[in-house]
Amino acid sequence: MNRQRQDDHDIILAVRDLVVEHDGGDGRTVHAVSGISFDIRRGETLGLVGESGCGKTSAARAVMQLPRPTRGSVHLEGMNLAALPRKDLRPLRAKFQMIFQDPIASLNPRRRVRDIVGGPLAVQGELGTEEKNRRIAEVLSDVGLNAEQTMERLPHEFSGGQCQRISLARAIILEPKLLICDEPVSALDVSVQAQILNLLEEMKARHALTMLFISHDLAVVKHISDRVAVMYLGKLCELAPAEELYRHPGHPYTAALLAAVPAPDPKRPLGRIDMVAGELPSPTDPPSGCRFRTRCPHAQPLCAEQEPKAGEVSPGHTIACHFPLSG
Amino acid sequence: MAMPLLQVIDQRTYFETGRGLLRAVDGVDFELHQGRTLGVVGESGCGKTVLARSIMGLLPSNTRVGEGSRIIFDGRDLGALDEKSLRALRGSEIAMIFQDPMTSLNPVLTVGKQIGETLIRHHGLSRHAARGRAVELLRDVGIPQPEVRVDQYPHQLSGGMRQRVAIAIALSCQPRLLIADEPTTALDVTVQADILDLLRRQQIERDMSMILITHDMGVVAGRSDEVAVMYAGRIVEWAETPELFRNTRMPYTAALLNSIPRVDDPPHRRIDAIAGRPPDLIHPPKGCLFAPRCGHVEQRCRRHSPPLQLASDGTHAQACWFPQSVGTTP
């Protein structure tokens, strides 16, 4: 990761040693994210996968500075967001936007679609009413909604998929550079999920977006991402180009995750999940050394003593494991 | 062939709502034989959960069940049984597992008590014997340290463990039919595989019949003998599992399969999404309910509703006027 790249100027988001900790009550600290680093290049989609409780949502919100991370830096186009004072951060927010998992809770039930989608314009812009309305209509039809029919409605009059389109319209109305998607399709039915995934790809192309896409669904992540990062208990296990990661998983956890995906194909043999049965350790008291060692079938004494450093096994493929799988 | 364990005949379950009668399940027929697993697949609102609850007889008070609807379990017409006999059947011969293990276990009762009360109720065990049996059951479903866990409360267990407890409850009285309603939807993918394997293993070991309800084609693909696809309150396609995936006939099933992203696909492949939404079940359109979204729609589809037709070889049925015999993804 330290290797200086020539295309440094093309890195739109650089996250270094991001740490998110919060008070878990009882005086214990929850280590939600424990030092993760990654870059996202312009026009690229980085997928972030992991099971519930791995800290992927905390990481996404820390990038958004909602709330700010406990430690670490988040450079957006060279500007460290984590160190900016509040008032300087506020105008910059137009550059990075987010959509959320819950399509219903994402929209204020008491405000009309016009006001919801136009909200960012009211906060950030100085457009006149007419210009504003034109933009709102434009962006609504961009996400596949009939602007005339939707503008004056309240969110409860829409289905989950439509709500997610409205959220997306709100997120892109300011033409952000970076869009963070936190499980945007997890609450949707399969057929609607496909619509929204296609829409995201379209929007990405049309608005030159760079995306950080978070999901627990490996198939969905592969579909939309150029590169994929796997997270377990607050740490990055593995990061690689999508095709490479799915074909040659190097971290035992990645391999187990992939084996567990049920394929909609009875001919495909059921994968054997190579993972020690047991529970996800508590993020208030993570294991020493490698965090996955308590469930890793290949764990050695070294794994408990020393935390594995992320190492590059092939160009762009880094694995944080003392004994990565080969082949 | 022997008599089926379960026969569902023209099941119609309607709900009275503020806007009118909602046809949640609208004419479902199927049979299930001893020792077989039927996967019921469909998107939310297709009526799969209502179908399960109709079989269990667990329906809210605003329910209207159709005149000709029959559910025959082991030769007994459940609709004709009184509430007392139904209660004796539930939990002992037909058992059920719910979607969310966080909410389906009582937070104020110990795990052992929740397993044991079924045994006390149906098998007349003493408290002591029930507790002993609960420990055995916990061991059977793969819970470590069952002697300790038996006295714990649900909140002390993880999601996967709770679902194992729910399975232990369901298995406690050796049911002949197990209905699992989205048993892994609320769980992580690695836990999901364990739970599905456990269910399949228990089903085979105990020679139970099982109805596995899910929205995930991947879940039924490897773990069922036959699959019924539901859409808008009806079964639109039924077949033996390999047959259904190999030789999909109903356009909805094909479209559903095509809209699933797969780990084998290359990144950024455009998915063939199904346009539109499922129909309003209070004012359903005329004809085939999938017609407004179907890519192969003809005039006839919009006028007349197709019945579920069994092919001559008896292994495949579809409710479609123009069945396609194309496979899905090559």
Added chain:
Amino acid sequence: MRYILRRLRRLCIVMFAVTLLTFLLVNVLPGDIAYDIAGQDASEEDVQAIREDLGLNRPVLVRYISWLSGVFVGDWGASFRTGEPVLEAITSRFPVSLELMLFAQLLALLLAVPLGVVSAYRAGSRLDRGIAAAGFAAVSMPAFMVAILLILLFSMYLSVLPATGYEPISEGLWANLRGMILPALSIALAEWTILMRTLRAEMIGVLQEDYIALARAKGMADWHILVVHALRPSSFTLITLMGLQVGNLIGGSIIIESIFGIPGVGRLLINAIYARDFIVIQGCVTFIAIAYVLANFLVDMAYALLDPRIRVSAQHG
């Protein structure tokens, strides 16, 4: 543990604030108590002497601190009028008030729990609507109104129960209870509705839970589901509410004690207010605040006993 410590810290602040505020309030009472005590014919010197005697000419804060330090050693001062030590006056009357409140709460629960359970179980039925109507009538009648109607009915027309008069328990349990029935019933009738409604609402919610559906899927009998599975999880809010209702009970007993002539703390307080006997007011308010805070602490304990999620700490995240 940390939670308990935080609560204790908050309790101390609350007690301090309550006593200080009442002290300040009571001491701005219009009219000079010294004049009242001295009588109309007293000379200015006499009044001054009384002030000196009672320490009234010191600044309020100094008086507060000296009063507070007295409280800790059991010296709550003495009534300006009767000279009776305040703490003794309160503790001798407290058992009477406690009996009244417990009796009232018991009656309220005896009404609320079965009716709440039944109306939740048969929600929307004729029975449910009947219970709701009775609830509306009851909640629209304050305790003093109920008291008057009960007196009219049971004491005057039927002559079965006494309208006033309190018999200590030494006169026999029945004699004592006989005098308590109408007062306790007056409070209970005004309070049961809110308990019943809360239980009903909670229970309707609980009956929709998956674990109730599972219990039904297990073939459990309805009464078993109601009592074993539903009642306990439904009663948490009820218990919290009972803690908050202690205030209502105290308020109700103040009025009811004065209507029925029951020698409790409430009557002591209200007489002190009429007479502006501020050291007694101060004592009563402090005592009531302590009682309220303690009662709520007990309620929290009961909550923890009933809810294993609080009693047994979670072992998994």
Added chain:
Amino acid sequence: MVDGTYDETPEAEADGQAEAIAAHRRRNRLGPIFWIPLVWIVFVVLLAVLAPSLGLQDPADIDFLALQAPPNEDHVLGTDVLGRDILARIVYGARVSLTVGVAAPLIGLVLGLMIGIMAGYYRGWTDEIVGTAIDTWLAVPGLVILLLFSVIFGGSLPTVCIGLGLLFIPAAARITRATTMNFANREFVLAARAMGASDLRILALEIFPNIVWPLVAYILIAIPIAVVIEGALSFLGLSVASPTPSWGGMIAEGREHLEETPHISLIPTAVMFVTVLSFNLVGDTVRRRLADLRDRAI
């Protein structure tokens, strides 16, 4: 559901819709349990407002010839212990009850709203201070606070309104705090912060519209409670000072003569009961409507 997506075009489902809406309206028509109490409330309000121009007797006038008279030609509802006209006193008493009933909850609501929204949105220290203050306030029963209040500041309509209003602060603040917290964690608030909205904008545009309705529902419950507490206070003789009539005071005055002339207590009792019951019934219906609206919106 609106059909707003281009690629989602279900067949015309509008024909059945109109009929369904009509049926819905029919079912939701308000019954006599709403209208009768409402008419009574309007009637009492009108009486109270128009009291001076109704040609009633002076409520303080003493008719020495008719002490404790039962209803008769001169005095439609009879006279009280001092020979004052009960009808006049009921009507003038309504002015006190209604003023307090509306003013006190409003005062409590406005103050509680401000306190609660701050505590719920900012949490941390603000929340801790507000929580302690509310605990302190609650540790002394409301009636005791009111009694002290009226002894100290004297019994006038404004002091009773303010004193009673203060009692509604804790509940209003708690409801506001709880709903604020509930909404403050929703994604739409996060989205507003993500677009750089200020706290003031978030509170005013995102949170406030969502917490208004629970508070309106609360006011509807609070009105009858305020009327009842004012009744208790005047029953104890600590509300508005005599000779201004108040319902509670009238009930108390007749208490000594229940045996011989029960009407002196029972008439104001009945009027107060019917009024409070009416407020409860109307309030309950409206509250349910609001809840339905909210359920549909969320």
